[in-house]
Amino acid sequence: MLKDYQTRLYVLAEELNIFIRNEEVYGQDLIIKEFKKTFPNIEVNDLNKIIALFKIQNKKFKKEVISAEFVATVPPPVQIKGTRRTMGVLREYILASKNTILITGYTISDFAKDFIQLLKKKASEGVTVKFFLDKHVNESIINSVVENELNFKIFKLVDSNLYSNLHAKIAVFDNKHALISSSNLSYNGIINNIEIGNLLHGEKVGELETLFEEMLERRLFKELN
Numbered sequence: 001m002l003k004d005y006q007t008r009l010y011v012l013a014e015e016l017n018i019f020i021r022n023e024e025v026y027g028q029d030l031i032i033k034e035f036k037k038t039f040p041n042i043e044v045n046d047l048n049k050i051i052a053l054f055k056i057q058n059k060k061f062k063k064e065v066i067s068a069e070f071v072a073t074v075p076p077p078v079q080i081k082g083t084r085r086t087m088g089v090l091r092e093y094i095l096a097s098k099n100t101i102l103i104t105g106y107t108i109s110d111f112a113k114d115f116i117q118l119l120k121k122k123a124s125e126g127v128t129v130k131f132f133l134d135k136h137v138n139e140s141i142i143n144s145v146v147e148n149e150l151n152f153k154i155f156k157l158v159d160s161n162l163y164s165n166l167h168a169k170i171a172v173f174d175n176k177h178a179l180i181s182s183s184n185l186s187y188n189g190i191i192n193n194i195e196i197g198n199l200l201h202g203e204k205v206g207e208l209e210t211l212f213e214e215m216l217e218r219r220l221f222k223e224l225n
Contacts, residue, residue, distance in 0.1 A: 008038055016054050066202035073183050073195035086183050087190050089199055093173040094118045097127050102172040102209050104132045105185050106165065108141050112185035116145045123151035132212060132221060134166040135159050139224055146225075155221040163220070169197075175206035 012034065019031040028051065035047050070083040094101065094115065101122060105112075123129045128151050133139060135157040146152045157166045169189075171179045181197025183189040215221060 012038055016051070066200045066204055068201070069199040071179060071181060071197040071199050073181075073190060073193050075192055075194075084199065086179075086181060086195060086197065089179055090115060090171065090190070091118065093171070093177055093179070093199075094122060097122055097173045099174050100128045100130070100172075100209070101174075102130045102132070102170075102212060104134075104166060104168050104170050105137050106134045106167050106169060107184040107186055107189070108133070108137055109184075109186040110141065111187040111190065113141070113145055115185065116142055120146050120149055120152060123149045127151065129153065130155065130212070132166060133157065136165070143225070148225075152225070154224040155216065156224055158220055158222055160220075170208060172205060172208050175209055176203065177201055178205045178208055 015034055016031055019028075031051065032044060032047050035042065035050075071086055071089050072080050072083045073086040074080055095118065101119060103119070119129050119131070123146075130153045131142060133142075133154065133156045137156070139154060139156060142154055146154070169181050169183055169185075178200045179197060180200065181195060183193070183195040183197060189195060212221075
């Protein structure tokens, strides 16, 4: 019973946010009606105060909105107007990074060594590079390039029965830009497959790095170097 009530509250909160973002479409009477289904004894004046609080929260949300660009891997003959190619985005943002780079690898081939060289160069310039690998990835592909670069940290998913794989393919640059894509770090993933992703911009992008820091604290990954 309690679980059902909590679920209803989550749904109600989401409905309220949707209403506020589309107030001119729904009208305030509709959300008051929805509230009354869960809280039949609440006064309309109190409901208006709750809605006002949500509006304040929504204004804050608008300031935190992330902008996005489409990124794609498609065979070279295909023209993709208005969409950026995966290879160009990776190179540009690796080279432009000034403080931190976080990148993940589910599948990595020798083709990725050029990108790893770029990452090593940035690490030698003082940029902190954190490379998170799936448990099945052969880290020697990276180690053979990186050697003993202190600013280049490699982490590998711990083999466990509780969770499966690090399947996410992301790259976060300076906690402000993130490429989230279906592309692996391989020839097909970067050049020849059909892959789609987004390049995100905004302060909230930093929450991705916070997520990986928490997983490190919980020892889901082990440091290899």
